[in-house]
Amino acid sequence: MGTFRYMIRDTWRLLSRHSGLSFLTIVTSVAVFFLVGASILFVLNTRYLVETVEGDLTIQAYVQNSEEALETVARKAISYDSVSSVKVVTAKEALERLKARLGKLAEAVALLEENPLPPSVEVQVKKASFATVIARELITMPEVEEVVYAGDIAERLQKISRFVSRLSMVVLVVSLASAALVLFNTIRIGVYARKDEISKMLLVGASRSFVIFPYVLQGVLLGTLGAALSVLLLWFSYGMALTTLERSLPFLRLLTDRLIVLRVGAVLVLAGLSVGWICSWLAASRFVRRASRSM
Amino acid sequence: MEIRFAGVTKQFPPDIVALQDIFLSIDKGEFVYLVGPTGSGKTTLLRLVTRELVPTKGRVTVGDVNIRKIASHNLAYLRRNIGVVFQDFRLLPDLTVHENIDFVQEVIGVPFQSVQKRTNEVLDRLGLWRKRNLFPEQISGGEQQRVAIGRAIANSPSILLADEPTGNLDTDTADEILQLLLSINASGTTLVVATHNQYIVDSYRQRVIELRKGRLIRDERKGRYRSDGDL
Ligand SMILES: Nc1ncnc2c1ncn2[C@@H]1O[C@H](COP(=O)(O)OP(=O)(O)O)[C@@H](O)[C@H]1O
Numbered sequence: 001m002g003t004f005r006y007m008i009r010d011t012w013r014l015l016s017r018h019s020g021l022s023f024l025t026i027v028t029s030v031a032v033f034f035l036v037g038a039s040i041l042f043v044l045n046t047r048y049l050v051e052t053v054e055g056d057l058t059i060q061a062y063v064q065n066s067e068e069a070l071e072t073v074a075r076k077a078i079s080y081d082s083v084s085s086v087k088v089v090t091a092k093e094a095l096e097r098l099k100a101r102l103g104k105l106a107e108a109v110a111l112l113e114e115n116p117l118p119p120s121v122e123v124q125v126k127k128a129s130f131a132t133v134i135a136r137e138l139i140t141m142p143e144v145e146e147v148v149y150a151g152d153i154a155e156r157l158q159k160i161s162r163f164v165s166r167l168s169m170v171v172l173v174v175s176l177a178s179a180a181l182v183l184f185n186t187i188r189i190g191v192y193a194r195k196d197e198i199s200k201m202l203l204v205g206a207s208r209s210f211v212i213f214p215y216v217l218q219g220v221l222l223g224t225l226g227a228a229l230s231v232l233l234l235w236f237s238y239g240m241a242l243t244t245l246e247r248s249l250p251f252l253r254l255l256t257d258r259l260i261v262l263r264v265g266a267v268l269v270l271a272g273l274s275v276g277w278i279c280s281w282l283a284a285s286r287f288v289r290r291a292s293r294s295m
Numbered sequence: 296m297e298i299r300f301a302g303v304t305k306q307f308p309p310d311i312v313a314l315q316d317i318f319l320s321i322d323k324g325e326f327v328y329l330v331g332p333t334g335s336g337k338t339t340l341l342r343l344v345t346r347e348l349v350p351t352k353g354r355v356t357v358g359d360v361n362i363r364k365i366a367s368h369n370l371a372y373l374r375r376n377i378g379v380v381f382q383d384f385r386l387l388p389d390l391t392v393h394e395n396i397d398f399v400q401e402v403i404g405v406p407f408q409s410v411q412k413r414t415n416e417v418l419d420r421l422g423l424w425r426k427r428n429l430f431p432e433q434i435s436g437g438e439q440q441r442v443a444i445g446r447a448i449a450n451s452p453s454i455l456l457a458d459e460p461t462g463n464l465d466t467d468t469a470d471e472i473l474q475l476l477l478s479i480n481a482s483g484t485t486l487v488v489a490t491h492n493q494y495i496v497d498s499y500r501q502r503v504i505e506l507r508k509g510r511l512i513r514d515e516r517k518g519r520y521r522s523d524g525d526l
């Protein structure tokens with residue numbers, strides 16, 4: 001019990017003696033873990049976006065502005081086995097929908113003299129995989145001017161998401177490596193500053209683990225604290241990012257539950273703890289082993 | 296614990312022979328002076344006992360363990376039985392007198408209450424009670440040396456090694472230190488004192504082992520600093 005108390009006290013001494021360095025280390029790890037956390041959240045959101053869009057079974061076929069054209073397209077669409085339902089959206093209805101979506105800004109629409117929106121046929125397919133086939137069929141009809149369906153958007157998003165994933169792996173590796181390096185060096189400086197004391201401790205019969213423990217605890221504390229603070233920062237900035245995005249890009253579907261930040265945060269804290277542990281152990285034990293090796 | 300050197304040679308790279316073919320045996324409870332000019336190998340000999348160094352040739356045993364073969368956790372235990380007052384083994388400057396004495400007990404895990412009790416005993420014995428809260432630079436050289444001795448005996452070692460313990464001290468202070476060392480020896484601790492202080496060796500006659508250029512040239516009971524042949 002006594003031993004543990006001494007080791008805790010020594011850890012405190014280490015942290016306070018090199019308080020400037022400890023502070024810098026924490027700042028660095030906060031920055032690093034924030035970067036890592038932010039890129040993870042970005043990837044999760046693009047994935048989520050792809051998933052929701054992919055799950056959308058609607059094909060929107062924009063049609064020439066005539067009732068005949070609308071009817072022809074609708075009848076053709078319903079004749080496919082893989083289509084579950086068809087709905088005609090007139091230009092007027094399209095305008096109403098737009099007004100509803102815009103909310104307060106709807107008055108601006110009222111200023112338009114002529115309805116600029118084309119009418120369309122909304123086709124629901126039974127399975128997402130049918131969407132492409134049906135969309136290709138519909139676009140060949142002369143009445144159809146344009147076809148928009150989720151699969152197409154999903155494909156594009158998928159490409160972006162894949163790129164972002166790869167990029168964030170690089171960010172992850174580089175950031176963690178630099179956090180590790182900073183922690184390793186901080187501990188090493190601490191060890192070298194107390195070189196004298198350490199060799200005396202070993203000379204009067206201190207065990208290696210007694211000497212190493214305070215350094216390891218220091219590393220674990222710095223790494224964990226840095227990661228924890230970055231989670232706090234992530235929590236608030238994610239909230240801010242959500243409100244900003246919801247206001248400017250209201251149709252974007254994001255992971256709005258901030259619980260996701262806590263999940264990512266738990267991973268970050270765990271990573272901070274492990275990086276702190278491993279680096280400090282490496283830095284301290286290497287020195288102590290060398291110091292206690294006899295000539 | 297007895298100390299035994301059997302044909303010990305210590306060579307430093309590239310080819311400095313610090314000790315050559317040393318045979319010696321120091322029994323439990325003995326008081327031994329290790330004498331010889333600077334560079335004769337005294338410090339090297341003491342550092343072989345603590346296993347800061349390992350012999351190039353021959354065998355050093357402390358108690359019944361061969362120091363070359365000792366495992367690292369056993370080495371920690373061995374060292375708890377050896378107190379050292381080394382030339383370069385200075386006090387920790389940012390710890391007070393009593394913290395310096397606490398320190399060596401803490402690192403081997405002595406419980407807090409026992410540390411306080413033992414430190415107070417040691418401070419009393421060394422007459423340093425009133426200086427306990429001062430830092431090393433605030434006390435005299437003689438007092439610093441007494442703290443160093445106090446630190447070395449704090450864990451009640453069976454062997455005490457002292458390297459030039461009267462190094463920079465005047466004769467009165469040297470007398471004081473010697474009397475302290477003798478009283479420690481009287482309570483059963485084996486003492487090995489490396490010194491080139493002729494005054495103390497001749498005033499407090501004990502066994503003398505003389506080194507010259509790394510060779511043991513004299514081992515005498517109740518010896519003097521210089522052998523009779525040199526006089
Ligand atoms: N770590 C070392 N590396 C190289 N040479 C050393 C080392 N330690 C001691 N020596 C050499 O060994 C010889 C004996 O030194 P030392 O044991 O310190 O003598 P003393 O303590 O009697 O003055 C000297 O020549 C010294 O230079």
Ligand SMILES: [Mg+2]
Nearest residue numbers: 337338382458
């Ligand atoms: Mg010497």
